[in-house]
Amino acid sequence: MSAHLFEGKDHAAIYQKHRFPPPEELLNIIFSYLEEKKAKPYDLAVDVGCGSGQSTQVLLPHFARVLGTDISEAQIQQAKQTHSSSKVSYCVCPAEALPVEDGSVDLLTAFTAAHWFDIEPFLKELARVLKPRGCVSLSSYSPNMKIHYGHCSEALTEIFRETQAVLNKYANEKLHVLLSQYQEIFDLVPFPDKKRITFQGSEISFTVAGLMGFLQSFSMFQTFKSVQPEAAEALLNKTQARFLETMKVSSLETPLTISLEYICVLACKTEQVAP
Ligand SMILES: C[S@@+](CC[C@H](N)C(=O)[O-])C[C@H]1O[C@@H](n2cnc3c(N)ncnc32)[C@H](O)[C@@H]1O
Incomplete structure:
Protein backbone atom coordinates (compact mmCIF):
# COMPACT_ATOMS: atom_id res chain seq x y z
CA MET A 1 0.00 0.00 0.00
CA SER A 2 1.23 3.50 -0.85
CA ALA A 3 1.60 5.87 2.11
CA HIS A 4 -0.44 9.02 1.47
CA LEU A 5 1.39 11.34 3.86
CA PHE A 6 2.11 14.42 1.79
CA GLU A 7 -1.40 15.17 0.56
CA GLY A 8 -2.52 18.22 2.55
CA LYS A 9 -2.32 21.64 0.86
CA ASP A 10 -0.76 23.17 3.99
CA HIS A 11 1.80 20.41 4.17
CA ALA A 12 2.67 20.88 0.48
CA ALA A 13 3.13 24.63 1.07
CA ILE A 14 5.41 24.00 4.09
CA TYR A 15 7.27 21.45 2.00
CA GLN A 16 7.79 23.91 -0.83
CA LYS A 17 9.12 26.54 1.54
CA HIS A 18 11.39 24.49 3.77
CA ARG A 19 12.78 21.54 1.81
CA PHE A 20 16.02 22.04 -0.07
CA PRO A 21 17.23 20.63 -3.42
CA PRO A 22 19.61 17.65 -3.55
CA PRO A 23 23.19 18.77 -2.79
CA GLU A 24 25.85 19.19 -5.47
CA GLU A 25 27.91 16.26 -4.15
CA LEU A 26 24.95 13.86 -4.60
CA LEU A 27 24.24 15.19 -8.09
CA ASN A 28 27.93 14.73 -9.03
CA ILE A 29 27.77 11.09 -7.90
CA ILE A 30 24.58 10.47 -9.92
CA PHE A 31 25.79 12.16 -13.12
CA SER A 32 29.27 10.59 -12.97
CA TYR A 33 27.56 7.20 -12.69
CA LEU A 34 25.21 7.93 -15.61
CA GLU A 35 28.08 9.16 -17.81
CA GLU A 36 30.14 6.09 -16.96
CA LYS A 37 27.28 3.77 -17.96
CA LYS A 38 25.56 5.52 -20.85
CA ALA A 39 26.79 7.83 -23.60
CA LYS A 40 25.24 11.30 -24.08
CA PRO A 41 22.98 12.83 -25.32
CA TYR A 42 20.25 12.21 -22.75
CA ASP A 43 16.64 12.69 -23.71
CA LEU A 44 14.28 11.90 -20.82
CA ALA A 45 14.64 11.93 -17.02
CA VAL A 46 11.78 11.04 -14.69
CA ASP A 47 11.84 12.27 -11.09
CA VAL A 48 9.43 10.03 -9.17
CA GLY A 49 7.94 11.29 -5.89
CA CYS A 50 9.04 14.75 -6.99
CA GLY A 51 7.10 16.56 -4.25
CA SER A 52 7.06 20.30 -4.84
CA GLY A 53 9.70 20.08 -7.58
CA GLN A 54 12.99 21.05 -5.85
CA SER A 55 14.56 17.74 -6.89
CA THR A 56 13.15 17.86 -10.43
CA GLN A 57 14.53 21.23 -11.44
CA VAL A 58 18.17 20.21 -10.80
CA LEU A 59 17.82 17.65 -13.62
CA LEU A 60 16.87 20.20 -16.29
CA PRO A 61 20.39 21.17 -17.52
CA HIS A 62 21.20 17.54 -18.34
CA PHE A 63 18.15 16.39 -20.32
CA ALA A 64 16.00 17.45 -23.27
CA ARG A 65 12.86 16.61 -21.25
CA VAL A 66 12.15 16.06 -17.57
CA LEU A 67 8.97 14.62 -16.07
CA GLY A 68 8.20 15.04 -12.35
CA THR A 69 5.59 12.66 -10.92
CA ASP A 70 3.97 12.43 -7.52
CA ILE A 71 0.98 10.72 -5.97
CA SER A 72 -0.03 13.96 -4.22
CA GLU A 73 -2.06 16.47 -6.20
CA ALA A 74 -1.20 19.24 -3.71
CA GLN A 75 2.54 18.65 -4.17
CA ILE A 76 2.25 18.67 -7.97
CA GLN A 77 0.24 21.89 -7.76
CA GLN A 78 3.10 23.48 -5.77
CA ALA A 79 5.68 22.16 -8.27
CA LYS A 80 3.79 23.62 -11.23
CA GLN A 81 3.41 26.99 -9.51
CA THR A 82 7.05 27.28 -8.49
CA HIS A 83 9.19 25.58 -11.12
CA SER A 84 8.07 26.13 -14.67
CA SER A 85 10.20 25.56 -17.78
CA SER A 86 9.41 24.46 -21.32
CA LYS A 87 11.50 21.33 -20.64
CA VAL A 88 9.58 20.13 -17.60
CA SER A 89 6.15 18.61 -17.14
CA TYR A 90 4.47 17.30 -14.01
CA CYS A 91 1.94 14.57 -13.50
CA VAL A 92 -0.07 13.17 -10.59
CA CYS A 93 0.42 9.39 -10.69
CA PRO A 94 1.69 6.54 -8.53
CA ALA A 95 5.34 5.50 -8.77
CA GLU A 96 4.10 2.02 -9.56
CA ALA A 97 2.33 3.08 -12.82
CA LEU A 98 4.30 5.73 -14.70
CA PRO A 99 2.81 7.40 -17.81
CA VAL A 100 5.86 6.77 -20.03
CA GLU A 101 6.59 4.31 -22.81
CA ASP A 102 8.59 1.12 -22.41
CA GLY A 103 12.35 1.66 -22.77
CA SER A 104 12.13 5.47 -22.98
CA VAL A 105 13.92 6.80 -19.86
CA ASP A 106 17.64 7.62 -19.61
CA LEU A 107 17.61 8.35 -15.86
CA LEU A 108 14.97 7.73 -13.22
CA THR A 109 15.49 9.45 -9.89
CA ALA A 110 13.67 9.37 -6.56
CA PHE A 111 15.02 11.81 -3.97
CA THR A 112 13.85 11.19 -0.38
CA ALA A 113 10.90 9.28 -1.78
CA ALA A 114 11.63 5.61 -2.66
CA HIS A 115 11.03 4.40 0.91
CA TRP A 116 7.38 5.47 0.50
CA PHE A 117 6.77 3.41 -2.65
CA ASP A 118 5.36 -0.11 -2.97
CA ILE A 119 8.81 -1.27 -3.78
CA GLU A 120 8.30 -4.46 -5.78
CA PRO A 121 5.72 -3.03 -8.26
CA PHE A 122 7.83 0.13 -8.50
CA LEU A 123 10.96 -1.86 -9.40
CA LYS A 124 9.00 -3.74 -12.10
CA GLU A 125 7.91 -0.39 -13.49
CA LEU A 126 11.52 0.81 -13.37
CA ALA A 127 12.63 -2.20 -15.46
CA ARG A 128 9.87 -1.45 -17.95
CA VAL A 129 10.56 2.25 -18.48
CA LEU A 130 14.38 2.41 -18.53
CA LYS A 131 16.24 2.34 -21.83
CA PRO A 132 18.95 -0.31 -22.20
CA ARG A 133 21.89 1.11 -20.11
CA GLY A 134 19.49 3.60 -18.57
CA CYS A 135 20.21 4.31 -14.91
CA VAL A 136 18.33 4.75 -11.65
CA SER A 137 19.22 6.71 -8.52
CA LEU A 138 17.20 6.15 -5.34
CA SER A 139 18.58 8.47 -2.68
CA SER A 140 17.70 10.03 0.63
CA TYR A 141 19.20 11.60 3.69
CA SER A 142 18.92 9.70 6.95
CA GLU A 173 6.19 1.85 9.27
CA LYS A 174 7.71 2.46 5.81
CA LEU A 175 10.41 4.59 7.45
CA HIS A 176 12.18 1.36 8.50
CA VAL A 177 13.40 1.12 4.88
CA LEU A 178 15.17 4.44 5.37
CA LEU A 179 16.55 3.46 8.77
CA SER A 180 18.08 0.34 7.19
CA GLN A 181 19.82 2.65 4.71
CA TYR A 182 17.91 1.29 1.70
CA GLN A 183 19.47 -2.19 2.08
CA GLU A 184 16.08 -3.79 1.35
CA ILE A 185 15.60 -1.71 -1.79
CA PHE A 186 19.16 -2.42 -2.94
CA ASP A 187 18.67 -6.17 -2.56
CA LEU A 188 15.50 -6.06 -4.66
CA VAL A 189 16.83 -3.91 -7.55
CA PRO A 190 16.55 -6.32 -10.51
CA PHE A 191 19.82 -5.38 -12.26
CA PRO A 192 23.18 -7.05 -11.50
CA ASP A 193 25.05 -3.79 -12.13
CA LYS A 194 24.23 -1.88 -8.91
CA LYS A 195 25.84 -0.25 -5.90
CA ARG A 196 24.80 1.40 -2.64
CA ILE A 197 26.80 4.23 -1.17
CA THR A 198 26.56 6.37 1.96
CA PHE A 199 28.37 9.63 2.60
CA GLN A 200 28.33 12.60 4.95
CA GLY A 201 27.09 15.70 3.12
CA SER A 202 28.66 19.09 3.60
CA GLU A 203 27.02 21.76 5.76
C1 LIG B 1 9.73 13.35 1.23
S1 LIG B 1 8.89 13.80 -0.25
C2 LIG B 1 10.25 14.06 -1.39
C3 LIG B 1 9.96 15.10 -2.43
C4 LIG B 1 11.10 15.53 -3.34
N1 LIG B 1 11.59 14.43 -4.15
C5 LIG B 1 12.24 16.15 -2.55
O1 LIG B 1 13.36 15.66 -2.63
O2 LIG B 1 12.02 17.15 -1.88
C6 LIG B 1 8.25 12.26 -0.77
C7 LIG B 1 7.24 12.40 -1.90
O3 LIG B 1 6.91 11.09 -2.38
C8 LIG B 1 5.54 11.10 -2.73
N2 LIG B 1 5.05 9.70 -2.76
C9 LIG B 1 4.86 8.87 -1.72
N3 LIG B 1 4.41 7.68 -2.14
C10 LIG B 1 4.33 7.75 -3.49
C11 LIG B 1 3.95 6.84 -4.51
N4 LIG B 1 3.59 5.59 -4.24
N5 LIG B 1 4.00 7.27 -5.79
C12 LIG B 1 4.40 8.52 -6.10
N6 LIG B 1 4.77 9.43 -5.17
C13 LIG B 1 4.74 9.05 -3.88
C14 LIG B 1 4.88 11.95 -1.67
O4 LIG B 1 3.62 12.44 -2.07
C15 LIG B 1 5.93 13.04 -1.46
O5 LIG B 1 5.67 14.18 -2.25
Missing part, protein backbone atom coordinates in the same frame (compact mmCIF):
# COMPACT_ATOMS: atom_id res chain seq x y z
CA PRO A 143 17.30 11.14 10.09
CA ASN A 144 20.79 11.37 11.69
CA MET A 145 21.21 15.09 11.32
CA LYS A 146 24.01 17.18 12.87
CA ILE A 147 23.49 20.82 13.77
CA HIS A 148 26.44 23.24 13.86
CA TYR A 149 26.59 26.51 15.76
CA GLY A 150 29.62 27.84 17.63
CA HIS A 151 30.41 25.83 20.74
CA CYS A 152 26.91 24.37 21.20
CA SER A 153 26.66 22.09 18.16
CA GLU A 154 26.43 18.91 20.25
CA ALA A 155 23.79 20.37 22.56
CA LEU A 156 21.64 21.52 19.61
CA THR A 157 22.00 18.16 17.85
CA GLU A 158 20.86 16.46 21.07
CA ILE A 159 17.82 18.77 21.41
CA PHE A 160 16.82 17.99 17.84
CA ARG A 161 17.25 14.24 18.49
CA GLU A 162 15.04 14.48 21.58
CA THR A 163 12.31 16.15 19.50
CA GLN A 164 12.68 13.48 16.81
CA ALA A 165 12.35 10.79 19.51
CA VAL A 166 8.92 12.23 20.48
CA LEU A 167 7.89 12.32 16.80
CA ASN A 168 9.10 8.74 16.16
CA LYS A 169 5.90 7.49 17.77
CA TYR A 170 4.07 8.94 14.77
CA ALA A 171 6.42 7.51 12.14
CA ASN A 172 4.92 5.44 9.33
CA ILE A 204 23.81 23.45 4.56
CA SER A 205 22.95 26.99 5.66
CA PHE A 206 19.79 27.43 7.72
CA THR A 207 18.30 29.77 10.27
CA VAL A 208 16.56 28.74 13.49
CA ALA A 209 13.21 29.60 11.85
CA GLY A 210 14.14 27.57 8.76
CA LEU A 211 15.07 24.58 10.87
CA MET A 212 11.71 24.76 12.68
CA GLY A 213 10.03 24.89 9.24
CA PHE A 214 12.05 21.85 8.11
CA LEU A 215 10.90 20.02 11.23
CA GLN A 216 7.27 20.84 10.39
CA SER A 217 7.73 19.39 6.89
CA PHE A 218 8.41 15.90 8.39
CA SER A 219 5.52 13.51 7.72
CA MET A 220 5.64 12.37 11.35
CA PHE A 221 5.21 15.95 12.59
CA GLN A 222 2.17 16.36 10.33
CA THR A 223 0.74 13.04 11.60
CA PHE A 224 1.27 14.19 15.22
CA LYS A 225 -0.35 17.54 14.39
CA SER A 226 -3.36 15.86 12.82
CA VAL A 227 -4.10 13.87 15.99
CA GLN A 228 -2.86 16.30 18.69
CA PRO A 229 -2.57 19.82 17.22
CA GLU A 230 -1.93 21.56 20.54
CA ALA A 231 0.72 19.08 21.66
CA ALA A 232 2.44 19.38 18.27
CA GLU A 233 2.49 23.17 18.52
CA ALA A 234 3.82 22.93 22.10
CA LEU A 235 6.61 20.58 21.00
CA LEU A 236 7.60 22.98 18.24
CA ASN A 237 7.59 25.98 20.60
CA LYS A 238 9.59 24.10 23.21
CA THR A 239 12.20 22.97 20.67
CA GLN A 240 12.52 26.52 19.34
CA ALA A 241 12.86 28.00 22.87
CA ARG A 242 15.53 25.43 23.81
CA PHE A 243 17.46 26.27 20.64
CA LEU A 244 17.42 30.03 21.30
CA GLU A 245 18.34 29.56 24.96
CA THR A 246 21.23 27.21 24.16
CA MET A 247 22.53 29.52 21.43
CA LYS A 248 22.05 32.56 23.75
CA VAL A 249 20.27 34.51 20.99
CA SER A 250 16.77 35.90 20.57
CA SER A 251 16.41 36.16 16.79
CA LEU A 252 14.84 33.33 14.84
CA GLU A 253 16.85 34.55 11.85
CA THR A 254 20.14 33.58 13.56
CA PRO A 255 22.09 31.49 11.05
CA LEU A 256 23.29 27.96 11.76
CA THR A 257 24.18 25.00 9.55
CA ILE A 258 23.14 21.38 9.39
CA SER A 259 24.81 18.34 7.88
CA LEU A 260 23.11 15.16 6.72
CA GLU A 261 24.14 11.61 5.98
CA TYR A 262 23.12 10.49 2.48
CA ILE A 263 22.27 7.07 1.08
CA CYS A 264 22.18 6.40 -2.66
CA VAL A 265 21.32 3.25 -4.56
CA LEU A 266 22.54 3.39 -8.15
CA ALA A 267 21.88 0.82 -10.85
CA CYS A 268 22.12 0.39 -14.61
CA LYS A 269 19.78 -1.68 -16.76
CA THR A 270 22.31 -3.99 -18.35
CA GLU A 271 20.22 -7.11 -18.69
CA GLN A 272 16.76 -7.73 -20.02
CA VAL A 273 14.52 -8.44 -17.04
CA ALA A 274 11.48 -10.69 -17.38
CA PRO A 275 8.29 -8.62 -16.82
